[in-house]
Amino acid sequence: MVAPRNIAIDNTSEALRSGGTFFLETFGCQMNDHDSEKVAGVLLSRGYRQVETPDAASLVLYNTCSIREKAAQKVFSRLGEYRTKQAAGQIIGVLGCVAQQEGENIFQRAPWVSLVCGSASYSKLPELLSQLEAGNQRVTGLDTDTDETFETPVTRRDNPWRAYLTIIEGCDKACAYCVVPFTRGPERSRASDSVLREVRELVDLGYSEVQLLGQTVNSYADPSARRIRFSDLLLAVADVPGIRRVRFTTSHPRDFGADIVAALEAQPKLCNHVHLPVQSGSPRILRAMTRTYTREEYLEKIAMLRGAKCEIAITTDVIVGFPGETEDDFAETLSLLEGVRYDSLFSFKYSPRPNTPSLSMPDAISEEEKSRRLTILQEVQREIQSRRNATLVGNTFELLVGNKSRRENQWSGHTACNRVVNFASQERALLGTYVQVRATGAGPNSLVGEHVP
Numbered sequence: 001m002v003a004p005r006n007i008a009i010d011n012t013s014e015a016l017r018s019g020g021t022f023f024l025e026t027f028g029c030q031m032n033d034h035d036s037e038k039v040a041g042v043l044l045s046r047g048y049r050q051v052e053t054p055d056a057a058s059l060v061l062y063n064t065c066s067i068r069e070k071a072a073q074k075v076f077s078r079l080g081e082y083r084t085k086q087a088a089g090q091i092i093g094v095l096g097c098v099a100q101q102e103g104e105n106i107f108q109r110a111p112w113v114s115l116v117c118g119s120a121s122y123s124k125l126p127e128l129l130s131q132l133e134a135g136n137q138r139v140t141g142l143d144t145d146t147d148e149t150f151e152t153p154v155t156r157r158d159n160p161w162r163a164y165l166t167i168i169e170g171c172d173k174a175c176a177y178c179v180v181p182f183t184r185g186p187e188r189s190r191a192s193d194s195v196l197r198e199v200r201e202l203v204d205l206g207y208s209e210v211q212l213l214g215q216t217v218n219s220y221a222d223p224s225a226r227r228i229r230f231s232d233l234l235l236a237v238a239d240v241p242g243i244r245r246v247r248f249t250t251s252h253p254r255d256f257g258a259d260i261v262a263a264l265e266a267q268p269k270l271c272n273h274v275h276l277p278v279q280s281g282s283p284r285i286l287r288a289m290t291r292t293y294t295r296e297e298y299l300e301k302i303a304m305l306r307g308a309k310c311e312i313a314i315t316t317d318v319i320v321g322f323p324g325e326t327e328d329d330f331a332e333t334l335s336l337l338e339g340v341r342y343d344s345l346f347s348f349k350y351s352p353r354p355n356t357p358s359l360s361m362p363d364a365i366s367e368e369e370k371s372r373r374l375t376i377l378q379e380v381q382r383e384i385q386s387r388r389n390a391t392l393v394g395n396t397f398e399l400l401v402g403n404k405s406r407r408e409n410q411w412s413g414h415t416a417c418n419r420v421v422n423f424a425s426q427e428r429a430l431l432g433t434y435v436q437v438r439a440t441g442a443g444p445n446s447l448v449g450e451h452v453p
C-alpha cells in the first residue's frame with residue numbers, strides 16, 4: 001500500500017488546527033450519500049462542526065460522482081467557484097470517484113485544492129486529515145489495492161428513520177461502460193458480526209428500517225469465520241429486535257439466486273422490492289457490455305421473482321445508445337420492458353467514461369439519437385407504470401411516513417415495495433411512524449391515498 005503523499009506545506013490550515021468547521025456536498029448515488037455520512041462522522045469525532053454553507057466552512061469537501069460525464073463536469077465547475085477561497089484560508093478537498101479517476105490531475109486543473117481522496121482510501125481519512133491539520137497543503141489518498149472497508153465509530157446519518165449501511169464496497173465485475181471498478185476498487189465485504197453490531201446500534205438510536213448497500217450487494221462474501229451467505233445475512237438483520245424493514249440495493253443479476261427469493265418469502269420484514277439492473281434487452285449488447293448474463297438468464301431470474309409466494313416489486317436500470325446499439329437492439333430492450341413490466345426504472349443515455357473498454361468501441365450513437373431513444377423508452381415505461389399502479393387502487397399499504405407537505409394535512413411515505421404514497425391525514429405527528437393507507441388514486445410515479453386510522 002502506498003502512503004499518502006504530501007507535496008507542499010503552507011499555513012492555510014490554521015483554521016483546521018483551531019477546531020474547524022466543514023461543509024460537505026455530495027453528488028451521485030446512495031453509496032456516496034452514505035460515504036458522506038461516514039466522512040461527516042469522522043470529522044465530527046475530530047471536533048469539527050458541520051455548517052450549512054461553504055462560505056462558513058474552514059474545510060469544504062465535495063464527494064463526487066463520475067459515472068456520467070455531466071456529473072464529473074459539474075464537480076469541476078463547482079471547484080471553479082472556489083478559486084479564491086484558498087487565499088482566504090479555506091481548505092478545499094475532493095473525495096469520491098472523480099478524485100480517484102483524476103488523481104493528482106485535479107491539482108493541475110484546480111491548484112487551490114488541498115485534498116484528493118478516492119473512496120477506496122477513506123479508511124485513511126483520519127491520517128489525511130492529520131496531515132492537513134499539520135499544515136500539509138497537498139494530500140492524496142488514491143490507493144485502490146486496499147482490502148479494508150470504510151468503518152468508523154461515528155456516522156452522522158441524514159435520514160432519521162431509514163439508515164444506510166454499506167456491507168460491500170467496490171466491484172469485481174467489469175462492465176464495459178463502468179468506472180466503478182477503477183474508482184472504488186475491488187470488492188471488499190464487511191464482516192457479518194460487524195454489520196449486525198451496527199444494526200443493533202441503529203435500533204438503539206431509534207432506527208427501524210435499514211438499507212444494506214453495495215454496488216453489487218448480493219455478491220456479499222462474509223470475510224469472517226462465519227462465512228454466512230448474503231440471504232442469511234438478510235435474515236439475521238431482520239431478526240435483530242426492533243428492526244421492522246430491511247432493504248438492499250443494488251443486486252447483480254448474475255449473483256441473484258433462489259435463496260434470496262426464499263428469504264423474502266420467509267421473512268416479511270425483508271421488503272418486497274428488488275432492484276435488478278438489466279441495462280439492455282439485446283443479447284448482443286449485453287455481451288458487448290460484458291454484463292455476464294444473457295437475456296434468457298436474466299428473464300429466468302425475473303420468472304423466479306414473479307413466481308414467489310409474495311408479490312415482489314422489481315425495478316431496473318437501462319442504458320440507451322451503447323456503442324453499436326441498432327434499432328433492433330433497442331426494440332429488444334422495449335420488448336423486455338413490456339415483458340417484465342417493471343414497477344420503476346432508471347434510464348440513462350450511454351456516457352463514455354475514461355479508462356473503460358467501451359470508450360474505444362466503434363459505432364458511437366449520436367447524442368440526438370440517444371435522446372430520441374431515451375424519450376421513447378421513458379414513454380413506454382410511463383405507460384407500464386400507469387397501468388401497474390392503477391391495479392393497486394383500493395389496496396391498503398403500510399407506509400413509513402417520511403415527509404410532511406407544506407400543504408395542510410398532506411403527508412407522504414414509502415411502502416415496503418418502495419412506492420411513494422401521498423396521503424391526507426388530520427393527525428399531527430406522523431413523521432417517522434408506520435401508518436396504514438388505502439390507495440385511492442394512481443399516477444405513473446406515485447399513489448395517492450387516505451389514512452386508515
Ligand code: SF4
Pocket residue numbers: 171172173174175178179180181215216252
Ligand atoms: S456490476 Fe458493472 S455496472 Fe455495476 S458497479 Fe460493477 S462494473 Fe459497474
